[in-house]
Amino acid sequence: MTESVSQLSGVPEGYRVRVRRVHAGTCLSVRLYQMGIVPGEEVLVKHNNRGFIILEVKGVEISLSKGVASKIEVEYLSDYL
Template identity: 40%
Template sequence: MRSMISLASARGLFRITSIACGRGCVNKLASMGIMPGEVVRVINNGSGPVMVEVKGSRVAIGRGVAMKIYGEEL
Protein backbone atom coordinates (compact mmCIF):
# COMPACT_ATOMS: atom_id res chain seq x y z
CA MET A 1 0.00 0.00 0.00
CA ARG A 2 1.34 3.44 -0.96
CA SER A 3 2.23 5.45 2.08
CA MET A 4 4.79 8.00 3.17
CA ILE A 5 7.75 7.56 5.42
CA SER A 6 6.39 10.05 7.96
CA LEU A 7 3.64 7.53 8.68
CA ALA A 8 5.92 4.50 8.96
CA SER A 9 6.20 2.82 12.32
CA ALA A 10 9.50 2.78 14.19
CA ARG A 11 11.71 -0.29 13.83
CA GLY A 12 10.05 -1.30 10.57
CA LEU A 13 11.41 -1.49 7.05
CA PHE A 14 10.26 0.90 4.35
CA ARG A 15 10.80 0.63 0.61
CA ILE A 16 11.02 4.00 -1.13
CA THR A 17 9.22 4.27 -4.47
CA SER A 18 9.32 7.99 -5.17
CA ILE A 19 10.53 11.26 -3.68
CA ALA A 20 8.61 14.45 -4.43
CA CYS A 21 10.67 17.22 -2.84
CA GLY A 22 12.68 19.79 -4.83
CA ARG A 23 15.66 18.97 -7.03
CA GLY A 24 18.24 20.06 -4.47
CA CYS A 25 16.51 18.04 -1.81
CA VAL A 26 16.26 14.92 -4.03
CA ASN A 27 19.95 15.27 -4.79
CA LYS A 28 20.97 15.69 -1.17
CA LEU A 29 18.89 12.68 -0.15
CA ALA A 30 20.32 10.63 -3.04
CA SER A 31 23.89 11.47 -2.03
CA MET A 32 23.09 10.00 1.39
CA GLY A 33 21.67 6.88 -0.21
CA ILE A 34 17.98 7.77 0.21
CA MET A 35 16.47 7.20 -3.24
CA PRO A 36 13.74 5.27 -5.03
CA GLY A 37 14.29 1.53 -4.83
CA GLU A 38 16.15 1.71 -1.54
CA VAL A 39 14.92 -0.13 1.53
CA VAL A 40 15.55 1.80 4.75
CA ARG A 41 14.97 0.95 8.40
CA VAL A 42 12.93 3.44 10.39
CA ILE A 43 14.70 3.92 13.74
CA ASN A 44 12.69 6.67 15.35
CA ASN A 45 9.45 8.31 14.35
CA GLY A 46 7.93 10.50 17.02
CA SER A 47 6.68 14.04 16.67
CA GLY A 48 9.92 15.51 15.28
CA PRO A 49 12.09 14.40 12.37
CA VAL A 50 12.06 10.78 11.20
CA MET A 51 15.31 8.91 11.75
CA VAL A 52 16.20 6.15 9.32
CA GLU A 53 19.07 3.75 8.89
CA VAL A 54 20.36 3.74 5.36
CA LYS A 55 23.56 2.24 4.00
CA GLY A 56 24.92 1.79 7.49
CA SER A 57 24.37 5.32 8.78
CA ARG A 58 21.59 7.14 10.63
CA VAL A 59 19.94 10.06 8.90
CA ALA A 60 17.30 12.39 10.36
CA ILE A 61 14.74 13.74 7.90
CA GLY A 62 12.57 16.70 8.84
CA ARG A 63 8.84 15.98 8.76
CA GLY A 64 8.31 18.39 5.88
CA VAL A 65 10.56 16.28 3.68
CA ALA A 66 9.45 12.98 5.20
CA MET A 67 5.91 13.64 3.98
CA LYS A 68 7.22 13.73 0.43
CA ILE A 69 8.99 10.38 0.52
CA TYR A 70 6.53 7.79 -0.75
CA GLY A 71 6.75 4.04 -0.63
CA GLU A 72 5.48 1.07 1.30
CA GLU A 73 6.10 -0.51 4.64
CA LEU A 74 7.46 -4.03 4.44
Protein backbone atom coordinates (compact mmCIF):
# COMPACT_ATOMS: atom_id res chain seq x y z
CA MET A 1 0.00 0.00 0.00
CA THR A 2 3.00 2.33 0.25
CA GLU A 3 2.68 3.50 -3.36
CA SER A 4 -0.83 4.77 -2.63
CA VAL A 5 0.59 7.62 -0.52
CA SER A 6 1.30 10.88 -2.31
CA GLN A 7 1.39 14.64 -2.06
CA LEU A 8 -1.96 16.27 -2.76
CA SER A 9 -0.29 18.43 -5.41
CA GLY A 10 0.39 15.35 -7.53
CA VAL A 11 -3.12 13.92 -7.48
CA PRO A 12 -4.74 13.98 -10.95
CA GLU A 13 -8.14 15.52 -11.61
CA GLY A 14 -11.18 13.50 -10.72
CA TYR A 15 -9.50 11.45 -7.99
CA ARG A 16 -10.81 11.09 -4.49
CA VAL A 17 -8.15 10.90 -1.79
CA ARG A 18 -7.98 10.80 1.98
CA VAL A 19 -5.90 13.35 3.88
CA ARG A 20 -3.19 11.72 6.02
CA ARG A 21 -1.06 14.52 7.40
CA VAL A 22 -0.41 18.20 6.92
CA HIS A 23 3.29 18.98 7.00
CA ALA A 24 3.23 22.70 7.67
CA GLY A 25 3.74 25.29 10.38
CA THR A 26 1.09 25.80 13.04
CA CYS A 27 -0.56 28.83 11.44
CA LEU A 28 -0.99 27.23 8.01
CA SER A 29 -2.07 23.85 9.41
CA VAL A 30 -4.68 25.41 11.67
CA ARG A 31 -6.03 27.43 8.76
CA LEU A 32 -6.37 24.30 6.63
CA TYR A 33 -7.87 22.27 9.48
CA GLN A 34 -10.45 24.96 10.20
CA MET A 35 -11.51 24.87 6.57
CA GLY A 36 -12.15 21.16 6.90
CA ILE A 37 -8.92 19.79 5.46
CA VAL A 38 -8.26 17.51 8.44
CA PRO A 39 -6.52 14.14 8.57
CA GLY A 40 -8.97 11.39 7.69
CA GLU A 41 -11.09 13.64 5.50
CA GLU A 42 -11.95 12.44 2.02
CA VAL A 43 -11.48 15.12 -0.61
CA LEU A 44 -12.14 15.24 -4.34
CA VAL A 45 -9.55 16.82 -6.63
CA LYS A 46 -11.68 18.73 -9.13
CA HIS A 47 -8.95 20.55 -11.02
CA ASN A 48 -5.23 20.32 -11.04
CA ASN A 49 -3.08 22.56 -13.17
CA ARG A 50 0.38 24.04 -12.99
CA GLY A 51 -0.42 26.71 -10.47
CA PHE A 52 -3.18 25.51 -8.22
CA ILE A 53 -5.62 22.76 -7.47
CA ILE A 54 -9.32 22.90 -6.67
CA LEU A 55 -10.57 20.57 -3.97
CA GLU A 56 -14.02 19.70 -2.88
CA VAL A 57 -14.00 19.45 0.91
CA LYS A 58 -17.19 18.98 2.88
CA GLY A 59 -19.23 20.21 -0.06
CA VAL A 60 -17.16 23.38 -0.53
CA GLU A 61 -14.75 24.18 -3.34
CA ILE A 62 -11.42 25.41 -2.07
CA SER A 63 -8.47 26.46 -4.18
CA LEU A 64 -4.96 25.84 -2.92
CA SER A 65 -1.76 26.91 -4.60
CA LYS A 66 0.70 24.14 -5.40
CA GLY A 67 3.01 25.08 -2.53
CA VAL A 68 0.30 24.45 0.03
CA ALA A 69 -0.95 21.33 -1.73
CA SER A 70 2.50 19.77 -1.68
CA LYS A 71 2.50 20.01 2.11
CA ILE A 72 -0.58 17.83 2.36
CA GLU A 73 0.05 14.11 2.41
CA VAL A 74 -2.81 12.00 1.07
CA GLU A 75 -3.60 8.40 0.22
CA TYR A 76 -5.64 7.18 -2.72
CA LEU A 77 -8.88 5.45 -1.90
CA SER A 78 -8.72 1.78 -2.71
CA ASP A 79 -11.37 1.78 -5.44
CA TYR A 80 -8.98 3.69 -7.69
CA LEU A 81 -6.17 1.18 -7.36
